Amino acid sequence: MVKALNAGLRQALADDDKVLLMGEDIGTLGGVFRVTEGLQAEFGAKRVFDTPLAESGIVGTAIGLAMRGYRPVCEIQFDGFIFPAFDQITTQLAKLTNRAQGAFSLPVVIRVPYGGHIGAVEHHQESPEAYFAHTAGLRLVSPSTPHDAYWMIQEAIRSDDPVMFFEPKSRYWPKGAVDFGGSTTPLHASRVVRQGTDVTLVAHGAMVSVLMQAAEVAQEEGISAEVIDLRSLSPVDYGPIVESVTKTGRLVVAQEASGFVSLGSEIAATVTERAFYSLKSPVLRVSGFDIPFPPAKLEKLHLPDADRVLEAVDRAMAY
Amino acid sequence: MSDTTPTVQFLSLEGELRPTDAAEEFADRLAELTDDDLRSMYRSMQLARHFDAEASNLQRQGQLALWIPSHGQEAAQVGSAMAARAQDHIFPAYREHVVALVRGVDLYEVLRLLRGETHGGWDPTDPANGNVHGYTLVIGAHSLHAVGYAQGLQLDGVVGTGDLERDAAVLCYFGDGATSQGDVSEALVFAASSQAPTVFFVQNNQWAISVPVRVQSPVPLALRPTGFGIPGVRIDGNDPLASYAVTRSFLDDAREARGPRFIEALTYRLGAHTSSDDPTKYRDPEEYAYWVARDPIVRFEKHLRLLGEGDAFFTDVVAEAEEFADRMRRRILTAGSPDPATMFDHVYAEPHPVMTEQKLWLERYEASYAEGVQ
Numbered sequence: 001m002v003k004a005l006n007a008g009l010r011q012a013l014a015d016d017d018k019v020l021l022m023g024e025d026i027g028t029l030g031g032v033f034r035v036t037e038g039l040q041a042e043f044g045a046k047r048v049f050d051t052p053l054a055e056s057g058i059v060g061t062a063i064g065l066a067m068r069g070y071r072p073v074c075e076i077q078f079d080g081f082i083f084p085a086f087d088q089i090t091t092q093l094a095k096l097t098n099r100a101q102g103a104f105s106l107p108v109v110i111r112v113p114y115g116g117h118i119g120a121v122e123h124h125q126e127s128p129e130a131y132f133a134h135t136a137g138l139r140l141v142s143p144s145t146p147h148d149a150y151w152m153i154q155e156a157i158r159s160d161d162p163v164m165f166f167e168p169k170s171r172y173w174p175k176g177a178v179d180f181g182g183s184t185t186p187l188h189a190s191r192v193v194r195q196g197t198d199v200t201l202v203a204h205g206a207m208v209s210v211l212m213q214a215a216e217v218a219q220e221e222g223i224s225a226e227v228i229d230l231r232s233l234s235p236v237d238y239g240p241i242v243e244s245v246t247k248t249g250r251l252v253v254a255q256e257a258s259g260f261v262s263l264g265s266e267i268a269a270t271v272t273e274r275a276f277y278s279l280k281s282p283v284l285r286v287s288g289f290d291i292p293f294p295p296a297k298l299e300k301l302h303l304p305d306a307d308r309v310l311e312a313v314d315r316a317m318a319y
Numbered sequence: 320m321s322d323t324t325p326t327v328q329f330l331s332l333e334g335e336l337r338p339t340d341a342a343e344e345f346a347d348r349l350a351e352l353t354d355d356d357l358r359s360m361y362r363s364m365q366l367a368r369h370f371d372a373e374a375s376n377l378q379r380q381g382q383l384a385l386w387i388p389s390h391g392q393e394a395a396q397v398g399s400a401m402a403a404r405a406q407d408h409i410f411p412a413y414r415e416h417v418v419a420l421v422r423g424v425d426l427y428e429v430l431r432l433l434r435g436e437t438h439g440g441w442d443p444t445d446p447a448n449g450n451v452h453g454y455t456l457v458i459g460a461h462s463l464h465a466v467g468y469a470q471g472l473q474l475d476g477v478v479g480t481g482d483l484e485r486d487a488a489v490l491c492y493f494g495d496g497a498t499s500q501g502d503v504s505e506a507l508v509f510a511a512s513s514q515a516p517t518v519f520f521v522q523n524n525q526w527a528i529s530v531p532v533r534v535q536s537p538v539p540l541a542l543r544p545t546g547f548g549i550p551g552v553r554i555d556g557n558d559p560l561a562s563y564a565v566t567r568s569f570l571d572d573a574r575e576a577r578g579p580r581f582i583e584a585l586t587y588r589l590g591a592h593t594s595s596d597d598p599t600k601y602r603d604p605e606e607y608a609y610w611v612a613r614d615p616i617v618r619f620e621k622h623l624r625l626l627g628e629g630d631a632f633f634t635d636v637v638a639e640a641e642e643f644a645d646r647m648r649r650r651i652l653t654a655g656s657p658d659p660a661t662m663f664d665h666v667y668a669e670p671h672p673v674m675t676e677q678k679l680w681l682e683r684y685e686a687s688y689a690e691g692v693q
């Protein structure tokens with residue numbers, strides 16, 4: 001996925017000279033995850049630049065650049081360090097177009113490497129999506145495959161709205177095919193990635209591959225699971241989810257983030273409203289515990305794995 | 320007030336031209352001001368003062384949700400605003416009504432904002448509004464937008480080309496309290512780091528609501544920027560000529576790619592912080608009296624009289640200012656409420672399913688009442 005993102009950013013920089021990349025250590029180093037590697041050498045330090053070490057400053061100045069007609073793509077180094085920029089994102093970036101009554105739009109993309117499974121230290125493994133999904137004016141997306149990463153980053157940059165682009169760190173290194181010539185699913189569409197008839201499993205980012213593992217095991221036990229990759233966390237594309245639940249009658253939503261007031265809670269509530277008479281069991285959530293992200297040696301217990309998903313599938317099937 | 324920081328001041332309390340040592344360096348700039356400019360300065364201050372008084376009344380009468388007075392800070396604002404060239408961009412905080420007036424914004428939009436009709440007011444992209452961007456209520460947040468915008472000017476190649484009429488800069492206003500905000504420090508860091516053409520203009524009106532400036536900054540604010548690598552100067556903020564000369568000079572420095580600049584305008588908020596505030600709870604009456612004696616409008620009138628301006632001019636301006644305030648009052652009294660459907664507009668730039676659904680839902684819901692519930 002790192003290479004796919006790099007290629008996607010390269011394409012976006014080549015397509016539109018208003019596109020800028022900015023963030024901490026993204027220039028000569030190419031970012032701590034090397035997502036921007038080689039881009040400064042190729043496009044110059046005016047288009048791809050290192051900022052001072054200040055997240056509010058990064059997002060705040062990106063807003064000013066966007067007001068001036070640029071399309072800045074900010075890298076936040078790690079999920080847990082987005083909070084110094086929280087104010088700029090939620091009170092300014094999200095609201096300024098509305099405040100200006102549409103006089104200008106703010107096509108800012110904020111790339112956030114997020115999530116666990118990399119054995120890192122505190123503040124380097126979190127899933128802060130829900131804070132931003134709660135805020136009107138922002139769009140949130142998260143790719144789960146290199147193919148989506150390549151295309152979605154370009155679409156996010158083309159979007160006239162601010163887009164929070166959540167990159168699942170644990171998926172940075174696994175390889176996958178990218179169809180560079182092909183077309184892609186629209187940015188805000190969810191996608192059925194595995195067909196099934198007994199239960200619908202929904203997740204985003206790194207959890208999609210966990211669902212796929214769970215679905216394979218369930219299949220061996222004679223349970224047919226349909227897997228949906230959300231792709232877009234705000235707005236959520238409910239069409240394919242509701243359609244699937246209408247067919248299967250069961251829904252399990254999985255996420256790395258804590259469960260309380262989370263994306264999973266929201267999806268559970270909405271699908272219950274929209275597909276109540278199709279449901280054969282309550283919608284179940286599988287999530288991290290409601291604790292601070294634990295030390296790396298314990299993260300395996302916190303983050304839902306295929307077994308935890310299967311436990312929920314079994315519960316759903318038991319109704 | 321007892322510190323010895325050099326202060327740029329041209330006008331004595333009696334309105335005579337008596338530049339301080341610190342002012343000499345900027346004195347050339349005054350030559351750019353015509354007699355008409357001086358009259359226009361005075362006129363803007365009076366219009367704003369009357370508008371401000373009217374708006375305070377409107378708030379008390381329940382016509383505005385809140386009022387943020389500019390009373391007392393007219394000189395700092397009028398001088399700096401007149402110093403900006405047409406192509407410069409202004410990032411105000413929320414008290415810069417005089418700046419807005421000078422740059423062409425219809426102050427009716429400020430009233431609508433504080434009446435609770437909009438969150439935005441004027442269109443900052445419409446040239447009629449003099450590149451004045453929207454007010455920002457989150458203290459200091461806009462200082463970063465200003466720097467980002469200034470970086471955009473650099474990228475656009477309209478900085479340092481040597482054409483003073485084309486090269487642009489950004490003028491960013493905030494208060495003494497705002498200097499405590501992390502965003503303002505980050506703005507100084509980013510501006511210095513990128514040498515973005517930004518002039519930070521602090522109106523040190525001595526109070527951040529009830530907290531005096533010494534709590535925000537034990538050192539004079541004018542010394543703050545030095546540590547960031549940005550030259551700073553203190554001016555007498557109640558002297559419009561000082562405000563003009565230094566801002567003009569610093570904006571030209573910025574546009575000529577000499578880097579960001581910082582101005583501390585020492586002034587005073589004569590009224591309340593906002594209409595919800597009660598300054599008698601925290602303010603010493605003697606301090607207030609000291610500053611009443613330094614009223615910028617009174618001082619500038621003395622100056623103009625020394626230059627030979629007669630009664631007729633002042634009478635005319637006051638009449639015009641009264642008429643201006645009265646017209647604002649009449650306009651706001653007949654203002655309606657915004658169309659409810661507009662709540663869902665411009666939340667996103669591109670179509671958004673949730674906005675569409677909720678807008679339709681509200682329409683149907685309202686209609687169900689209009690038709691009578693079955």
Ligand SMILES: Cc1ncc(C[n+]2csc(CCOP(=O)(O)OP(=O)(O)O)c2C)c(N)n1
Nearest residue numbers: 414456457458494495496497524526527528
């Ligand atoms: C981030 C933030 N915190 C608190 C407030 C509430 N508040 C509004 S104005 C103000 C004082 C601001 O003082 P200063 O920056 O000196 O500007 P002044 O109002 O004196 O012009 C405060 C605390 C706010 N608007 N934003």
